[in-house]
């Protein structure tokens with residue numbers, strides 16, 4: 001079970017900066033940047049070359065884990081004495097605001113193809129940043145609500161499989177309530 005606020009469990013001490021995933025937070029920043037750039041540079045090409053969709057050829061790097069992100073954000077807020085502002089409702093509103101910023105990037109464009117082949121590098125990076133903001137606030141919201149997000153996702157996916165048996169719904173996007181056995 002997750003610690004009450006995660007701080008003690010993480011050994012956070014307010015020192016500058018003590019995140020140490022495979023080295024330093026700088027390492028992580030560089031990794032993330034590489035991920036974004038790889039996705040942007042390879043996806044449209046691979047689609048043309050092998051005829052598969054981006055969903056089949058694009059994968060994430062395994063780190064940081066959700067728990068890594070929780071710990072890093074806890075450290076970030078601790079260092080700034082911002083926990084006083086980061087109650088669940090405020091985090092929810094902040095997350096929804098960031099979802100709005102993601103939406104802004106898509107608005108008025110019409111349908112957007114997978115892999116965003118017509119987007120500039122700058123637009124891709126903007127999207128990566130806004131999606132990251134959403135995720136950071138989501139993870140912190142889950143922490144502050146004591147929802148163990150990785151386990152909750154596993155439980156929810158198991159439920160989804162029960163609600164939507166592949167044999168029954170294959171190729172259909174109908175809501176489960178619309179199926180009559």
Ligand SMILES: Nc1ccn([C@H]2C[C@H](O)[C@@H](COP(=O)(O)OP(=O)(O)OP(=O)(O)O)O2)c(=O)n1
Pocket residue numbers: 077082085098101130132133136137
């Ligand atoms: N009180 C705050 C303010 C910021 N952040 C962190 C989490 C988000 O990842 C990011 C959000 O920062 P901004 O509110 O400055 O939003 P943007 O980065 O989206 O900037 P802008 O609104 O100019 O696009 O910073 C935080 O944890 N707590």
